[in-house]
Amino acid sequence: MMRWTSWLAAVAAVAAAIGLPGQALCADGRGTDERGERKAEKQALDEAVERAHRELWRRFIDPAWHTFYNHAGIDGAVILPTAEECRTDKPNALSWDISISDGAMFGGLYMEAAIHRWMITKQPEDREKARRVAAGLMKLASVGQTKGFIARGLTADGSAHYALSSNDQTLPWLYGMWRYVRSDIPDERERREAKAKILEVVEALHRHGWRVPGDRPPFDYFGSFADFGWSGAPRLLFLLKMAADVSGGQGGRSSIARRSPKRPRRARRVGWRPAKKAWFPR
DSSP: OOOHHHHHHHHHHHHHHTTHHHHHHOSSHHHHHHHHHHHHHHHHHHHHHHHHHHHHHHHHHOOOOOOOOOOOOTOOOOOOOOOHHHHSSSSSSOOSSSSTSSSHHOOOOOOHHHHHHHHHHHHHHHHHHHHHHHHHHHHTTTSSSSSSOOSOOTTTTSOOSSSOOHHHHHHHHHHHHHHHHHHOOOOHHHHHHHHHHHHHHHHHHHHTTTEEEEEETTTTTEEEOOOOOOHHHHHHHEEEEEHHHHHHTTTTTGGGGSSSOOOOOOHHTTOOOOHHHOOOOO
């Protein structure tokens, strides 16, 4: 394990390499100069963040459906598949390597940043942008014919989509929507509808044995939350605790956790116990 002194030295080296201002007072009394430099660095960083924010909304978010693109031209131009290409799964059922491959993943993860931005600025326009991202995520969870299916993205008609999702799409979607309903951004109707959709997805995943369903034949599943490896176990744990938090532990929905896969024998032998302390961020 790295000693804490070594860790501090490593942090200092990284800060120096990327040009972060120094935190210590220099021996020759240049503290005032350094404070000025830090202020200038902060201003430059704030300006860079704002430019990135504007560019993201100019180029990478669908203006109609508020879903995320994987890539776009410098001028904002995006090449979208046709509805027929989506229905026939061209170039592939996962929509890999085209512009609408990861809308649920990017939107769910970006929701965290959108919420923090609004908490800092309290600007109505930032609140509205978070609500638009949530609307896009809700649409991705509603266009399929299979409950529990989260579409990766949408084409121009707002409904055509590729047949397969994945756990890499579903978990960020759940995380983003969970953070949204726990924030002060949605109104009561939006919060109620988002909670209902979250629980619908979780219950559907449970019915599918924690496998992620596809939306049409010949594809059935792609990805799973059921394995106890390094990838599946923490995802399923989060999914169950998140669902219990959203449901408030009421009704049949709170029993999802009791019906989760049994812990492996080795975990029982070493005395594994579930954590009792709540860890949800406020």
